[in-house]
Amino acid sequence: MIFPIFFTFSLLLSSSLASVKDFCIANYKSPEGPAGYSCKKPAKVTVDDFVYSGLGIPGNTTNIFKSAVTPAFAAQFPGVNGLGISFARLDLAVGGVMPLHTHPRGSEILLVAQGTIIAGFISSANNTVYRKTLKKGDIMAIPQGLLHFQVNGDKTPALAFVSFSSPSPGLQILDLALFQNDLPTELIAQTTVLDAAQIKKLKGVLGGTN
Template sequence: MPPLLLFLSLLSLLLPHASSLDYCVADLSLPPTPSGFPCKSPSKLTSDDFYFTGLGVAGNTSNIIKAAVTPAFSPQFPAVNGLGLSLARLDVLPGGVIPLHTHPAGNEALVMIQGTLCAGFVDTANNVFLQTLKKGDVMVFPQGLLHFQINSGGIPALAFVTFSSPTPGLQITSIALFGSNFPSKLIEGTTFLSDAEVKRLKGILGGSG
């Protein structure tokens, strides 16, 4: 076989597999691995696999925190699997709060769309960084650091956030302490809160122990 034809034949064998290196749309029918979900076969993908409409509708804010987070992580938007990014929508009513929490696997950037949020984070040297965010403002929250957002205005606040991971993770401090079965005596000993206060908070957030 002439060298050119041999080269073209080999190239034709490689081309069907080339697109699989461009992306890894999550196959949610398979369990996730430490590096993300297994990839859906490229031959089964359509443009709909790279399209998500879930952030166009406000989340349900009729809850104790008067706020909602609508995620577009790998489980909701499989196309971000393996891309090193994801998104979410924040809806916060006046007086509402996204409580102190961390994202252990990703940095966060927040873009204000409507309303006002008081936002901030605490670094590992216990320095506190606070800012009042209005429409068009952006704030970043480094990976793993405690941070929060509170609606400090008179109208519902809307913000979109992006993360440097398709699965940034989430741990809300108050839920971890008072919404779990963490023994009350250990919480009292590690936080210096009274037994009555720990029981009150567990009663509000549904914890036991």
């Protein structure tokens, strides 16, 4: 009997603590920590803290990947701090690609708003690829931390909106992690079995050294 009573009391206490504050608007005067930003003083909170207008503007796709991500994470949108949610816009020009990448702190749902997008992710258990060609109105769920990608699958620009289960889901692009740094070419060759000449070429294109 003791454990059920203790468990019920713990749930009630957690619910009570969670409802102490309705929200925690990000205070950008302090650094972001593992639990997010500290809270802005309630007297300084305005309705504009809960509104973000940056996703109505197309991203700049004049880059090597012909793609652009416009985030509305806690760092840009103070109202989502502490809520366990965030949003982003993905623009893919013709031939555009969002290369293999991960969001270490959040799962996502991709909604295609315009064009056609080939999207998929790779399971960590057995490296199974789950891939689908998505059209306007289609959505796809992508589990937290898994490598995934999006490719423009048509001859017109594509647009998608992405929701996340974290106010700061993080982003690490595999190509940039490997080739946009000073990790020695020899070490990359040993750990990836890629040809050293190709590695140096990729480092040159993406801004890496060594």
